Amino acid sequence: CNKDLTEITPDSVLTTTDYYKTAKDLDLAVIGIYSSYQSRKPTDYILLELPTDNLYRTTYTLSAGADDVDNMAITSANQLFATFWEASYSGIFRANAVLANIDNPKDYKAKQKEQLTGEAKFMRALFYFDMVRLFGGVPKVTTLLEINEAKSTPRASKEEIYNLIISDLKDALATLPAKADMPKGRVSNGVAAALLGKVYVYLKDWPNAKTYLDMVTGYGYALQTDFASLWKLENEDNAELIFAIKYIEGTNGHTLSSAFLPFGGKTGIASSGLESVFPSWDLHKLFETGDTRKAASITEFYKTPTPANSPTVWFPHVSKYEVKHLLNSSGIDLPVLRYADVILLLAETQYGLNRPDLALAELNKIRSRAFGNATKNYTPADIATAEAFTDKILLERRLEFAFENERWFDLVRTGRLLSELAFEERGYNPTTQTALKFTLQPKPHYVLFPIPQRQIEVYNPGVLAQNQDY
Amino acid sequence: AxxxxxxxxxxxxxxxxxxxxxxxxxxxxxxxxxxxxxxxxxxxxxxxxxxxxxxxxxxxxxxxxxxxxxxxxxxxxxxFKGEKPLTQQADMKVTGTVTDVKGISIPGVSVRVKGRNAGISTDISGKYAINAPENGTLVFSFIGYATQEVAVNKQATINVKLKEDSTALEELVVVGYGTVKKSSLTAAISKIENKNLDQIPAGRFETAVVGRMAGINISTTRARPGEAPIIRIRGASSLDAGNEPLIVIDGFPGGSLDNVNMNDVESMEVLKDASSAAIYGSRGSGGVIIITTKKGKAGKPQLNFNAYTGIAKAMGHDDWISGQEYYDYVVRYQNREYVWAGGDPSIPVWGDARRPAAYQVNPVIKEGNVNWQEEVLETAPIQNYNLSVSGGSENAKYYVSGTFKDERGTIRNTAYTSYAVRANVDLKINSALNMGFMLSPNYNNRRNLGLGIEAMVKYPPFVAVKNPDGTYPKARDYWGIVVTGGLNPMAVLDATKNYTNAMNNVGEIYVGLDILKGLKLRSSVGANITYTTNDVYQSAFGNATNAATGSAADTRNFNLINENVLSYNKSFSGGHSLSGILGASFQKSKTRATAMGIVAGSFSNDVIETLNNAVISPTLTRTSKTSWGLASYFGRINYDFKEKYLLAASMRTDGSSRFAPNNKWGFFPSASVAWRVSKEDFFKENKLVSNLKLRASYGVTGNFNIPDFGYLGGISDVYYAPNGVLTKGQAQTTFGNKDLRWEENRSYDVGMELGLFRDRINIVFDYYNKNTSDLLYLESIPATTGFITSLRNTGEVNNRGIELEINTKNLTGAFKWETSFNLTRNRNKVVSLGGVNERINTDTFGMSWILRVGEPMFSYYGFKSIGVLQDANDVANSPVLAGSLPGNTKYEDVVKDGTINSSDRVILGSFHPKLFMGMVNDFSWKNFDLSIVMQASLGAKMYNFENEYYQGALAGAMRRSLVETQWWSAAEPGDGKMPGAALSKLTWQANSDVYIEDASFLAVRNLNLGYTLPKAIAQKLRMQSFRIYTSISNPFMLTRKGFHGYNPEGYTQGEIGGLNSKPGYNGGSEPINRIYTLGLNVNF
CATH class of the missing domain: 3.55.50.30 (Phage tail protein beta-alpha-beta fold)
Structure with a gap:
């Protein structure tokens, strides 16, 4: 009689005791890895764009700690770093759980096991790539850890993490099917090649970078002629998107479109917005006349939907992800890797391999796509020195990937963090033609974000070392 | 002497x-x-x-x-050598009426002549007639009353008033699985009897008992119809497993006070210390509240009708500004903002293109005089009717009652209606066997609020409540950007139909068997069945997405229990007496829940409000089932020597499905002793001390509110959209723990009971120390495990305090005055948090709550303000937060490093009251009676987010008291404490003491004035008694100067409920109501 009462099994909840048994289970578990990345992605801009000179906070509350990030008062207690760290390791865990249980099922279809392994490894590499770029060497976890093991696992070196990323991506490249054989929004071999190329650029390993970046073209990716078309719901899954995280309005949407939308909403877009951040004048003023990316990234004037006779006012706001959506549940896919990125990375690679001519050619592909013609193309004189080339690459990447979370990484890896972020011009008043200049005071050690204090505290004492100067 | x-x-x-x-x-x-x-x-x-x-x-x-x-x-x-004392004398006829002290006649009283066996009983109107010797003695006896003897002395008429049997000390107190004489108690138990409690207009049971018991803090955190207050017995000790007391209704453990109707309540006992609660084992940690409902008594049927009706008025803020004053405020506000942004404030505020739209002020706002608080609040009727019949014979007793309660909310479109029936039947089959049952079906319906009060009252005063055509205008219809884009609050109120229905029944059937003299068996089967539904429909005009929306949810719970208790009771020669129980209890709970949502915007029209008029959403619709079981064995022994030395010990063992395989069974022992000093021979009777008892107890209780199957690593559904198709994936979302067990609460209590001046003054004093360890705690673990937290048993919290209850009979003559006063001081302290020394939880709007070893749980944590930065010079020369401007708060540089950053944060107080008190004064004079209930709380701090919200970014309605004190410029610095409001820096000042206010209060919770009709008149009207009463709830409340909330207990984020709790947060708790009622209570 007692056993009926004390030993009950759940009716509605799957548990670790009855899961990871079939091919279907493992497939669902792989979806779980994507889901993890999908949910982190929409708020990445708070750490990757807000501290830079691209965005600044409005008076609307965003999230605790965002003020400090915006004003470059970076501390290890800031919970935004902890949230990012935790979300990323949650994704890594899901990938590890798939890899740890991949041999359980006996009912795989042909190549299915290889495909799932490849996806898990790719996603693990993607998470680690973010982590190593933000925090440096982090604990290298490739198995399922018990709490005590975890508490005594210290940080690995940056090299060890990069080695893991590279080996995972190479495995993924070898085992993943081609794009045509994979559902949109799940990775294929071309994605692995592109990311591998990007990783090598970060390592300034130009020959390897070239090998893999060159490979990407062969998988059938291409630039869209119209930059603005990249941000249209009807043009999702276009050939320029090597890998985009997919969303569905209403049932599986993201908050990014709403975050950038004025509070009062916009006719045809959404009934209201969160107005969390505004684009800085710093970035805004860099768009030259004729650059089609400006209108696709920033909208300058705004008219509230009501009253009907309301005036149109100067109110610059980010419009890159501005599609019709339900508040906080937008369906526009968020790119992780675009072919444009591969082209600009290739430009850097060629420059690194001492082929400025080829570098210029790549750079100008982006330039001429943006302006619709070659009139604003750079000339060899523009990139005569390495400094000058870096200036142009940074500028072009900033304009091309505005609000796509590349700016912070680019500033760090080119060593430009301190020089570029000394000031930020924020709100601009067109009548007085002045902008509010804000002093940011970045510190040299900001090239790595602090290891979250609340993570350090749960480790055995002294195990999880803090980055320098925090 | x-x-x-x-x-x-x-x-x-x-x-x-x-x-x-x-x-x-x-x-x-x-x-x-x-x-x-x-x-x-x-x-x-x-x-x-x-x-x-x-x-x-x-x-x-x-x-x-x-x-x-x-x-x-x-x-x-x-x-004696003479004649026999009782010679046969001629009998005479004696007649009379037997009544109780109130003059209500008692039928069935046994009347006999002393020395003779035969006797008669009084009739239904309490009258008797008997033949007795002239110098004989009549003996009147009746169960529950003291037997009385009256010498005949040749009187033909003898009217007798019987006194109730129980002096205060003879009173019985219900403890778990039994009763104990109050004088024999060895534990800290508070008892309240329902004398006139059902005549206090309180929508809920808890409200009527506020302020009446030491150690029990009942806070009405939300003044919404039907809303349950928070009850804390001797402080909160659990982080994640809840601190609610176990509710035992007529022996059924795990009931809800939702199902208790004060009219039916006989008494309420609160088991405060662990020694008394330990008999409930793994559920006793938060204390135990035992509700005993009324039972029938043998005699003629008694019909009682109790009714009251009245009105409730909300006590709102009285300092909203409008018209010109509001316009002037917005102009100053916008200029201040403009200056901060580097603008020139001399540019006209309206119609000049040089001034950005965001800093302009539309003159339309001068015209508005709508006070939204007045619009959304209304005077609301309340009514309550109860009819009960009780009675029976020695062999069959019954109590049956029906109640209808209707409480409208003072916020428009809110209401609570309740229908309840109760039947308690006890049958005596023969001298050894008895049985009975209890049923209490009830149904209640709540209409909930669509929008928080703070959002409604802040709406700009220039917006009309309604357009002439019946539509609802919005602020943005008048003026763009600067004002809120939110909907008209009245539109939301009218459009939102959010109903929660609950159907409950606590029922039980029992069989009792007298096996031997003193040995009894009671076996029962009980069930608590609840069925709750929630239906929401919001019309398009009241929804920000401009499309109708809706949802539906049903929850069904079936909680079945079988209990078997053997009890034994025997007195031995030499003054020893022994009693004990031995029991076994088996309980199982099964819950099934269904939730349904719709695809956004899919309602076909506004006519049909159920979900069949929309497309059901696949991700928002689900069913789920869960269950738990509990097997328990328990025993208790009470020993008493000459009523001087008292000893009790109990033990319970619980096996629960919620505990992990390694820890299936828990043991919960207790022991307590008491010494009645005043019963000792050496203790001479004296006028000062009439009763003195010392007691001490120790016990272990548990908290089993672990989630069902919480020890298993759970796999949850997660979603992704490959190919743009919503696809379900799965992922492990909780980290299993095969050692998961109950929280353990070890506590001791020492107490003293003192009666002075023949018990005219009774004092009860208790000191307790309660240590809760193995806290069910979502312990932080390295994220590299894949999880941030794991449900574990770590950490320890201590609550210790003193309780004092003083009951005095101040005047006992024709004018009677009795006072009962209670005082509680509780100190809450985190003893351990497992591996870490502190955990900080920061709210989106900036305030932090800290769990730190050595400090009260969830203290506020932030910057200590020391003034306002007056000008650029001040900013440059003071330690400031990065980005500070003149008008921002100046903070104390705690670590003295010349700048303000997160290391300068300190503890800023907490929501725990330092002291709380209650006092009830009862007066009576002739047929009038008056009762005054007061409650006070000292030292609690509230984080008044409400203020911050009003001061927030968008121009909405504003309170004068929040304008006057602000910093405007170096020349107009305000009160020197309140910074310039509505900066982008609000998050910073939110993480400081700027919005922390002292929530101490003194309140008269209830005044109840009654008049009982003289018996003679009542009887002419064929009534036993008739009382008419009038009552005012919350007639008076005193709060600290500078307190801005509607309700000093108004915590909108609840109390402690997990690591991310935000206790003390007031985001617009509803105004408390002053309720005026008129009622009558008739007994036939």
């Missing part, structure tokens, strides 16, 4: 020698007699109070075969 010549003595069938001993003790008289000859003495029945010794002796020897003589202070007893 001389001896009293007056004797007070109660003896029932006591040997004469014992009685004489007692008389000797009280009077100092000595007795001379022959032991042998006294063997023929009859036992004595006496009930005298303050009677002269000579009269007492007469009574003692009246029926004895002895006579006596008094010489000085010596009584000599001799054998």
């Amino acid at each position: 001389g001896y009293a010549q007056k004797i007070t003595l109660v003896s029932r069938n006591v040997p004469l020698t014992e009685v004489l001993k007692e008389i000797r003790k009280q009077s100092g008289y000595s007795f001379v007699y022959n032991q042998k000859s006294l063997k023929s003495a009859r036992n004595v029945n006496l009930n005298v109070k303050d009677l002269d010794i000579h009269e007492v002796l007469q009574l003692c020897f009246k029926e004895q075969p002895f006579t006596y003589e008094v010489l000085m202070k010596t009584v000599i007893i001799k054998e």
